[in-house]
Amino acid sequence: MRGGPRVLLTIWAAKLAALALRVTGRAGTHVPGRIARRLHPGIIGAIRHPARVVVVTGTNGKTTVSNLLAEALQGEGMRVASNRSGSNLAAGVAMTLIDAVTWTGRSRADVAVLEMDERSAKLILPGLVPDILVCTNLTRDSIKRNAHPDYIAWVISSALPASTTLVLNADDLIASSIGSDANPRTHFAVDRLPTDGDTPHGAAVDAAICPVCDAPLVWDYWRFNHIGRAHCPNGDFRSPTAAYRAQQVDGPNRRVVLDLDGDARPATLINPNIVNVYNEVAVAAVLDRLGIARERLVSAFDRLQPPTTRFQEETVGGVELVRLLTKGLVGVACSRAFEYLASFSGRKAVVLNIDEVSERTTDVENTAWTYDADYDYLATSDVQQIVVGESAATTRRCGSRSRACRRSASSRWRRSSPRPTRSTSRARRRCSTCTACTTRSSPAPRCRRACASG
Amino acid sequence: MSLTVEMLFPEIANLHGDNANIDYLAQCRPDARVIRTGLTDPPAFAAGPVDLVYLGPLTEKGQLKAIAHLRPHRDRIVELIETGTVFLFTHNALEVLGARIRNDEMGYDEPGVGVFELEATLAMFGRYSGKVMGTVPEVGPEHPVLGYKSQFSMVTAPESLPGFLTAERGIGRNRATAVEGVRRNNFFGTSLLGPILVDNPHLTRALLRILDPGTEPVLAHERLALAAYDQRLADFRDPRRWHPFERVE
Numbered sequence: 001m002r003g004g005p006r007v008l009l010t011i012w013a014a015k016l017a018a019l020a021l022r023v024t025g026r027a028g029t030h031v032p033g034r035i036a037r038r039l040h041p042g043i044i045g046a047i048r049h050p051a052r053v054v055v056v057t058g059t060n061g062k063t064t065v066s067n068l069l070a071e072a073l074q075g076e077g078m079r080v081a082s083n084r085s086g087s088n089l090a091a092g093v094a095m096t097l098i099d100a101v102t103w104t105g106r107s108r109a110d111v112a113v114l115e116m117d118e119r120s121a122k123l124i125l126p127g128l129v130p131d132i133l134v135c136t137n138l139t140r141d142s143i144k145r146n147a148h149p150d151y152i153a154w155v156i157s158s159a160l161p162a163s164t165t166l167v168l169n170a171d172d173l174i175a176s177s178i179g180s181d182a183n184p185r186t187h188f189a190v191d192r193l194p195t196d197g198d199t200p201h202g203a204a205v206d207a208a209i210c211p212v213c214d215a216p217l218v219w220d221y222w223r224f225n226h227i228g229r230a231h232c233p234n235g236d237f238r239s240p241t242a243a244y245r246a247q248q249v250d251g252p253n254r255r256v257v258l259d260l261d262g263d264a265r266p267a268t269l270i271n272p273n274i275v276n277v278y279n280e281v282a283v284a285a286v287l288d289r290l291g292i293a294r295e296r297l298v299s300a301f302d303r304l305q306p307p308t309t310r311f312q313e314e315t316v317g318g319v320e321l322v323r324l325l326t327k328g329l330v331g332v333a334c335s336r337a338f339e340y341l342a343s344f345s346g347r348k349a350v351v352l353n354i355d356e357v358s359e360r361t362t363d364v365e366n367t368a369w370t371y372d373a374d375y376d377y378l379a380t381s382d383v384q385q386i387v388v389g390e391s392a393a394t395t396r397r398c399g400s401r402s403r404a405c406r407r408s409a410s411s412r413w414r415r416s417s418p419r420p421t422r423s424t425s426r427a428r429r430r431c432s433t434c435t436a437c438t439t440r441s442s443p444a445p446r447c448r449r450a451c452a453s454g
Numbered sequence: 455m456s457l458t459v460e461m462l463f464p465e466i467a468n469l470h471g472d473n474a475n476i477d478y479l480a481q482c483r484p485d486a487r488v489i490r491t492g493l494t495d496p497p498a499f500a501a502g503p504v505d506l507v508y509l510g511p512l513t514e515k516g517q518l519k520a521i522a523h524l525r526p527h528r529d530r531i532v533e534l535i536e537t538g539t540v541f542l543f544t545h546n547a548l549e550v551l552g553a554r555i556r557n558d559e560m561g562y563d564e565p566g567v568g569v570f571e572l573e574a575t576l577a578m579f580g581r582y583s584g585k586v587m588g589t590v591p592e593v594g595p596e597h598p599v600l601g602y603k604s605q606f607s608m609v610t611a612p613e614s615l616p617g618f619l620t621a622e623r624g625i626g627r628n629r630a631t632a633v634e635g636v637r638r639n640n641f642f643g644t645s646l647l648g649p650i651l652v653d654n655p656h657l658t659r660a661l662l663r664i665l666d667p668g669t670e671p672v673l674a675h676e677r678l679a680l681a682a683y684d685q686r687l688a689d690f691r692d693p694r695r696w697h698p699f700e701r702v703e
Contacts, residue, residue, distance in 0.1 A: 143470050143604050143647070144581065144583040144604050145581070147581060147604075147606065148469050148513050150513040150514070150515060151513070151514070151578070154560065154578075155578075158559075203468070203471065203473070203474075204468070205465070205468070208465040208466070209465055209466065209493060214493040214494055214519065215494055216465065216492060216494070331471060365585070365602075365689075366583060366585075366602040366604055366647065367602070367648075367653075368470045368471045368472065368602055368604070368647040368648060368649065369470075369471060370471065371470075371471025371472070371473075371474040371649055371652070372470065372471040
């Protein structure tokens with residue numbers, strides 16, 4: 001096996017830790033992964049990998065794409081290692097790889113499909129050396145953590161092994177630029193849609209000029225943010241040509257034509273939301289690169305379904321209720337939700353719930369993100385009411401006092417900023433669980449919010 | 455009088471929602487003419503008078519492009535600052551006018567436009583996020599300016615270079631000083647996000663007064679803006695809202 005006794009010891013320690021956690025009813029992924037990385041910081045590179053390793057990253061869609069890929073490959077009879085139930089940070093990836101080997105370190109998976117947090121690239125990619133890396137898109141995210149898409153592109157590019165084949169979104173001028181000239185690459189795209197425009201607008205257009213001569217780009221079609229197809233009027237630059245394309249997108253009938261490198265095949269559209277059209281064609285591109293027969297590749301979409309945790313739709317008493325969950329503290333994610341809501345016909349009422357748990361627990365709020373959203377989508381006569389307030393989900397989570405809730409708050413704390421002193425840490429975390437909850441009996445002594453009993 | 459506001463390079467200087475500074479200013483002065491100067495356009499300030507020159511947050515590459523396009527106009531910028539033209543440079547836009555920007559991780563150490571003696575050093579894996587509360591002469595200690603920092607860079611400058619504000623809480627140009635940003639005549643340079651003109655209506659009123667002394671300033675959405683400021687000020691004045699690292703070392 002690779003790595004010797006230290007690797008074996010790390011595998012055993014992590015597996016035993018995971019076992020212990022599972023016995024106590026907790027998810028055995030992140031903590032065992034951290035233990036493993038503590039024992040062997042290079043464990044991601046030292047452990048034996050499955051024969052093929054696919055990494056999925058990007059601002060949006062990486063969970064969906066990695067889950068769909070894992071399901072499709074399992075449907076092909078492959079043994080798939082995937083972190084779908086674990087974290088997408090280095091610890092989660094390490095534990096997924098450990099789960100994919102036996103106690104003696106032998107690989108028991110044919111392929112690994114690993115979702116990767118973009119900012120963790122330098123901790124994961126150099127050791128992992130994936131065969132394929134998919135980048136779904138790079139758009140604005142948390143101002144505090146992710147800064148701007150160009151920064152994330154640099155983070156990924158600076159960690160990418162030259163041998164990794166890149167599967168990139170040709171309609172995303174930033175995502176399609178990652179990597180070096182040495183990386184083999186192929187692109188996917190969604191052909192022009194009736195709803196596309198010719199001129200970008202909105203608060204967040206992150207690729208508007210030619211990277212060579214600074215001239216304003218001319219858009220063949222513009223979809224949202226910096227997503228679309230563009231060229232330089234001076235001929236210095238143009239969007240890459242996509243080998244894999246979604247064509248004739250028919251949302252109502254859930255049909256699409258997938259052009260697989262010149263081989264156009266009708267397929268089931270897994271979801272009409274544009275983000276999921278991109279996800280579908282990205283999955284098709286990777287499956288094709290992995291050599292899955294095209295008949296089976298296309299038919300896989302008959303049974304695949306994207307996760308629905310961020311989208312729910314139901315009709316109650318003749319009223320259509322749509323629930324959209326967007327990334328926290330990300331204006332452009334709100335813009336996409338607003339745009340989707342605007343696409344519904346008829347009178348509308350919009351309820352905006354802001355879940356600010358992470359802001360409250362870290363105490364380093366920054367409301368600038370609210371000015372990155374395009375509220376114009378809601379400034380129409382058919383939007384008759386807008387209600388803004390704190391998320392009811394926040395209250396429920398705080399009130400539930402379940403182990404999962406407290407773990408969630410804790411991990412947000414760790415991710416977001418340095419830990420304060422021990423006493424304030426304890427007080428503030430308690431505050432985050434008692435806010436707006438009238439049933440708690442022992443509020444923190446330094447509770448700073450409007451807790452009824454504090 | 456009607457105002458002329460020049461937004462420099464909005465196609466690259468548009469991060470973090472900060473262009474809402476100019477959106478809000480334009481709402482306060484609907485008669486204002488806003489000129490959006492692209493990278494390949496000659497700046498309006500170079501050819502004639504403008505009332506306010508604005509540059510917003512940029513990417514690291516964007517900073518270098520802005521420097522390249524502003525360097526030929528260095529002397530004109532200095533002249534306008536000395537003669538009292540209002541400038542508002544927010545977030546890392548201020549660094550563009552400094553002596554140099556050093557970014558070891560991305561592998562460059564580039565001279566800036568050279569208007570101010572300040573140097574920026576970027577740490578691409580050490581982003582600082584925090585709050586700042588401090589006093590600006592025009593609005594006094596009763597209405598301190600409130601803002602947010604979220605940046606890779608720390609700036610050093612000689613003590614003789616006046617700051618935009620002195621932080622009562624939070625850090626200044628870097629972790630070792632409470633002096634934040636740069637203020638010279640009517641040049642306002644600050645790393646603070648907010649957008650500060652939206653979040654600080656008293657500052658906006660003062661700025662409008664400087665821009666047009668003959669017209670009584672009118673704030674757009676005044677009641678809401680002041681109520682939001684008062685709420686935010688109450689939050690910022692609560693010592694429990696401050697993280698231990700949000701202070702000068």
